[in-house]
Amino acid sequence: MPTGRPPARDNPAAGITGRVALVGCNGLIGRAVTRLIGPVLGERLTLVNRSELGPAFERWAPSARRAIADLAEPDRVAAACGDAEIVVDLVADGTPVSVHGFDLRRIHQLAALRCDVHAALAARPGRHLILTSSGGAVYGEAGETPVSENRAERPAAPYGLLKLSIEQGLAHVGRATGLTWTVLRIANPYGPGQQVRRGQGVVAALVEASLNDIPFQLRGDGGEIRDFVHVADVAEAIALTVRGGRDLAGEIINIGSGAGRRIGDLIRLVEEAGRRPIRVETMPQMPGEIRSNILDVGKAARLLGWQPHRSLERTIQLLLTERTGSAGEAADDPPAAEDAAPARMKAAPGPRTKATPPGPLWFFLHIPKTAGSSLRSELAGGLAPNANVTVAPADSGRSFEARRDAAFDRFLAEHAARPFRFASGHMRWRQVRRLPAQDPQARLTTMLRDPVTRVVSAYRYMRTPLHPPHEDFIREFPRIEDFIEHSAHRNYMALFLSDSDDEPAEAIVDRLDSAFAFVGLYEDYSLSRAVLLRLAGVAAAEERHVRKTPDLPVNEVTASADLERRIRARNERDCEIHALWRDRFERRRAEFLAFLAAPSDARPAGPGGALS
Incomplete structure (x- = not known):
């Protein structure tokens, strides 16, 4: 389990050769990956998103090529990726709550749409695709023992079924076209700039609840166990996977902390760091919501030379002090929590003052x-x-x-x-x-x-x-x-x-x-x-x-x-x-x-x- 500051080490992007395209790069993970590899790849990086990217991307990747393309137009997505040898599919597929009401037909429609995009990307010979998927949702109920990639997938809810269907569609495209691929099954990411969404972003939601004295909506009784991994660690894992390229073809790799946290314990951790109680509104669990899920990350260590380093406790303290968690969209240029001055940790959060942005709403x-x-x-x-x-x-x-x-x-x-x-x-x-x-x-x-x-x-x-x-x-x-x-x-x-x-x-x-x-x-x-x-x-x-x-x-x-x-x-x-x-x-x-x-x-x- 990560407990301290990451040791000094080279940027994993330093060993990346060739051109890379990030598709769907404006989410929490996409922004972290751009920030990590943008300065290294320069003009070799292409950023593809369905809408205009904010000014922070100019700072993170000033030389990168940008393109706007929607998944509904697969050929346009493929054209936007240009001659990139490696494409990283970072597209979000909603949240567990937003997808919960989908029936099988709708899930298959969305999976087929992504399959069409992957098939269009396969038109360039020799291309390798990296798909970011969900570790918790795909495996389903796992108990308190970390689950490895050999574990049979048993998604219990529509969100997990959608993620698994997209993975299976990619494998089918690979068999039909020769497109090589790697799947990264990611646990629950957290970190600066995370959006607070219903049913997702538990750490960010708790930080917001503490800072703003608003209720935290708890689905279940607090005994649920989840694997939380810092988004900067996830970005490094993705950069290492890009560096491995086709050598990792056909691999499915878990990316998590390797340790479980009970949601009730997490609530108490934020209360202690924020020095105030959190008002909890208990809500019933959604049907199919899993009780426990922890990922075994041994394969990532063996194949990528990767392990998580960031501390959840330290990040929570810094988020509460720096107030980088946001109830709206991701902060424009969130600081990396692990890079903040150590002295900040000693500053006790005082009474919260209302921040005033430079201009009207x-x-x-x-x-x-x-x-x-x-x-x-x-x-x-x-x-x-x-x-x-x-x-x-x-x-x-x-x-x-x-x-x-x-x-x-x-x-x-x-x-x-x-x-x-x-x-x-x-x-x-x-x-x-x-x-x-x-x-x-x-x-x-x-x-x-x-x-x-x-x-x-x-x-x-x-x-x-x-x-x-x-x-x-x-x-x-x-x-x-x-x-x-x-x-x-x-x-x-x-x-x-x-x-x-x-x-x-x-x-x-x-x-x-x-x-x-x-x-x-x-x-x-x-x-x-x-x-x-x-x-x-x-x-x-x-x-x-x-x-x-x-x-x-x-x-x-x-x-x-x-x-x-x-x-x-x-x-x-x-x-x-x-x-x-x-x-x-x-x-x-x-x-x-x-x-x-x-x-x-x-x-x-x-x-x-x-x-x-």
Whole structure:
């Protein structure tokens, strides 16, 4: 078990030859790997992600090539990897909680999508692929004895089944194409910059609970045993695997600490380090959740010359002192806990003070299919800390709207404890209207889109694998006409922006004028984007379209005057809202252009000194 500071040793990346591509590099592990190998590989490193990477990557890997590609477009992912001899697949597959409700069909769909990506990557002869998988979820219940790679896989929950299905799909691609591969089954990573997610990131969640005096949600009775491994140790293991390359072909290797921790003991450890009790909310375990899992890491020592070194106790003390754990997205440039000055450990955490970020919160009310993912990516990349407000997975006791309310409640509590600079989510006005009362300096923004193109775009998107239940959707709505007639998909913009079902469109638009700092138009995306980024103080890079719906035979739609007429007839409130706002937008076009041409400290007139 790791107990102290890692001994001085060479960077494992120093022995890497050739070109390397990291796919899905903006998670906890991907960021740690980039930070480790970026300075060594320089131009030999390619970073592939589904959205724009934040400014920290410029510091970690200033010479690396960057590319945006989504798994829904396997050929694009393969093209983005270029001539890399080794590709590391770091893509997250949700969390145990978010995947819990998936049925077999949905799991197979997601695994097949990843299989298509791996097959596309195999088109380059001689390429080697390294897949990061899950040690705990794949093996299932293991008892208190460390499990080796020889142990039969018995996943007990959908998340483990998904991870194992992806592994098996990769092996099939290898047999069919000659692609060589190595799988790393990773225990529970922790460390600076970890996001706090429901059902994942126990260490980060406990640190947040201690710092912010918020409840920690415990699934079970605290006797559950988990294997926790520092993300910097994981990054070193990945770098050593990259260095081994094809010599490790066909190997499955556990990466963990080799020791188990009871969750109840971990709670007491954080309480002692933080010098305050933690309020624990006990929740029932999910069906199939394992009681105990510890990984045997002997094979990693033999094949990679790797062993974990970082101390969980030391890292917790430093996280509490340095306050690098975040309730939102990963910190932009989190310090490595094991590199912090030893004197920091002696500083007792005093009463927590509210941190104030250098600027107001911008909240993006994201109406689906209005180019919000693209804007969100850019704003999140330039404004930290930030958060994506997401609704918890389905449960039998609460409606979707109740869970949406709960999600926004959690966000408000987190923002009060530690202010964000940017946040977004598929929230409605009935939730978002509470934000200005709590934070009068917060600035609201959103985007509108012509209802005809928005409805067509939503229909096309939901017929692709980007929308996990797309097969169910296709069966329910075999034609776009069926989709148009369904009441749940009408007047979506009014649904997100109105106070009530019968609120007049003009009243909604007046509120956009008075309560929102800026409202853009999809049809004027370039101008809207430029103004919003300038207002928020985010440097504009090359314009990119994130999560673009792929053109597939199954989502072809033939435009016609009759189709447009039917959509407008079924979305009258949205059409009125869009037309009224388009008129106000046009009247201010000259002002927008003058604002963009003016010095950077100039601001156009409008409510609160911002755009309306």
